[in-house]
Amino acid sequence: MAFKLASVSTLALTAALGLTMAACTSMPGWSGAGTAAPVQAPAQVQWVRDVHSHARPEIARVHHVDLNLKADFDRRMLAGTASLSITAEEGAGEIIVDIRDLDIHGVRSDDGPLDYTIGEESPFIGKPLIIAIPFTEGRIHIDYSTRPDAAALQWLTPEQTAGGEQPYLFSQGQAILTRTWIPTQDSPGIRQSYSARIVVPEDLKAVMSAEMLTPEGEPAGPGERAYRFRLDNPVPPYLIAIGVGDIAFASLGERTGVYTEPSMLEAARAEFPAVESMVEEAEALYGPYLWGRYDLLVLPPSFPFGGMENPRLTFATPTIIAGDQSLVALVAHELAHSWSGNLVTNATWDDFWLNEGFTVYFENRIMEAVYGRDRAMQEQVLGWEDLQGELADLPPEDTRLKLDLAGRDPDEGMTNIAYEKGAFFLRTIERIVGRDRFDAWLKGYFERNAYRPMTTAMFLEDIRTHLIQGDAALEEALMMDAWVYQPGLPSNAMAPVSQAFDPVDAAARSVFVEGGAPPQSLWQGWNTQQRQRFLAWRPEGHQAGQDWLSDAQLKALDEGLGLSAAGNSEVLFAWLQIAMTHRYEPAVAPTEAFLKGMGRRKFVLPLFQTLWGEGEWGRDLARRIYAEARPLYHPVTSNSVDAVVGVPD
Ligand code: BES
Ligand code: ZN
DSSP: OOOSOHHHHTTTTTOBOOOOGGGGOOOOOOOSTTSOOOOOOOSOOBOOOOTTOOOOTTTEEEEEEEEEEEEETTTTEEEEEEEEEEEEOTTOOEEEEEESSEEEEEEEETTEEOOEEEOOOBTTTBEEEEEEOSOSEEEEEEEEEEOTTOTTEEEEOGGGSSSSSSOEEEEOOTTTTGGGTSOBOOOTTSOEEEEEEEEEETTOEEEESSEESOTTOEEOSTTEEEEEEEEEEEEOGGGOOEEEESOEEEEOSSSEEEEEOGGGHHHHHHHOTTHHHHHHHHHHHHOOOTTSOEEEEEOOTTOSSSEEOOTTEEEEOGGGOOSSSTTTHHHHHHHHTTTBTTTEEESSGGGHHHHHHHHHHHHHHHHHHHHOHHHHHHHHHHHHHHHHHHHHHSOGGGGSSSOOOTTSOGGGGOSHIIIIIHHHHHHHHHHHHOHHHHHHHHHHHHHHTTTEEEOHHHHHHHHIIIIITTOHHHHHHHTHHHHHHSSSOOTTOOOOOOGGGHHHHHHHIIIIITOOOOOHHHHHHOOHHHHHHHHTOOOTTOOTTOOOSOHHHHHHHHHHHTGGGOOSHHHHHHHHHHHHHTTOGGGHHHHHHHHHHOOOHHHHHHHHHHHHTSHHHHHHHHHHHHHHHGGGSOHHHHHHHHHHHOOOO
């Protein structure tokens, strides 16, 4: 990309321009429940080059997005205007925003039409929309519409919802999908506040990751209602999110609640009584929750992730509603992102571990505070086992915390390395310096860096300045450079231990090694984490696809423990993985029902991979199931499965 000013283009990489983001945000000093605390002004923003965006923020940047969109369910299209408030350097002459699969109908300033060009498409990244700007401060209005197959959006038919009566729409922006529904600078280092007016059919409700200004909506055109939203806290654009459907609300606490379809509301309300105390414990650990309300949106089953930390409104899969609160660590996780990720944000996707590793660490601290040390340690041990599996599967260069994702889809960085190696790195520091010192540093880290992008190098600088403070022995003991820049695990990593797993491991040995009967009565007394531990057992040196059980053993397990009928999605998934690896016929129907009943990629993709590894038996089955299930999935899930099974004709 060539710039109009040679003197500006030399600033392109990591120049610090001394921009204050305070100048970018209007900051009414409100207070009261549900309203976010005033945004603190970060001192300086260092622009770091993001290879997954066309934007050049060092030359011209977006600081507020105002959307005026109509949701057209018949055409599966959002159409209207994105008004971008921008700041440019003197003489910049143009601003570049990211678009992918958007139809641009025109670009205007407040005074009239603006010239624009659309550049070449790059894989994953989309195209640059280059707009000529005759000013350094002002607004540009982009008239546009989305495509029916916009990768961020899923348009559900009524049959794909719980209620079965109304259609549904939801978005998933992370990592680089927001540009498929909003033309803006879609880079995690370019924070933007936003506001929106969304027009929907009158029997539907719109919700967004923002303050809901019109909870009941307001009259719009015939048969339509409009909903308005505002988020004054500047956020990376991947956190702008929308849901539209037959959506009801139940309060959980003073500043917490849950939105979902009416038929799901009671189950959701009953699952999440702990949410308010999670917010309190999180604040007690690492400082005030700065976003006002914390609500959940429990989506229809095709939601492709477990959870997504959209500000003020975590999006969650209904598969975490287990009936016994056993999977609520996911809520602790998404809540923790309100600090790690949403306040202190990975500057680029190469620094993804700064979002997820910190969040898994913080999540587990919330779980410990609310549910006790024993439960927290069980979850740590399960995470450690996942990490060992990931380390064995990935090429060593992908096991560094700091990644180099140039030329790759940022999705490829979404591994247990970022999540679990990242978390165990922080636990290693905690163990060596002591919890009190570690907590004081981490609280300060969130405070010092709130509303700012963070790189791995900046993190190292922060911890050296504020925690290590030149202590050479401590520096050596922590092995920080090895943790972030080297593959695998440094020698100071320590496996967590949970005594609650001792009887589980003994039972697993007796069943799986000695051929004993399934531990029916023990199983009844085990919690979900113990059941997951039991089902995660594999023989020493086990390779993917290898069998280790006989048909008789599978039958005894299935019938003795009621596995194919398990209501807990994690337990059912773990069992179906075992059953399909062994081509265990009685579990084919439950597998098919599971794969057609939800679209969470973490469950769907590994099951299809397992089937695909089982020769023609599994491949025929995978093709048959996928032909029917694919239309139910969000593009995030179907794109991943397409790469394994292929696109059905
Ligand atoms: N932010 C992630 C989800 C994500 C990451 C979406 C990268 C797109 C790209 C979210 O916080 C997350 O980690 N979800 C996990 C659950 C969590 C408990 C580990 C998930 O969805 O499984
Ligand atoms: Zn996360």
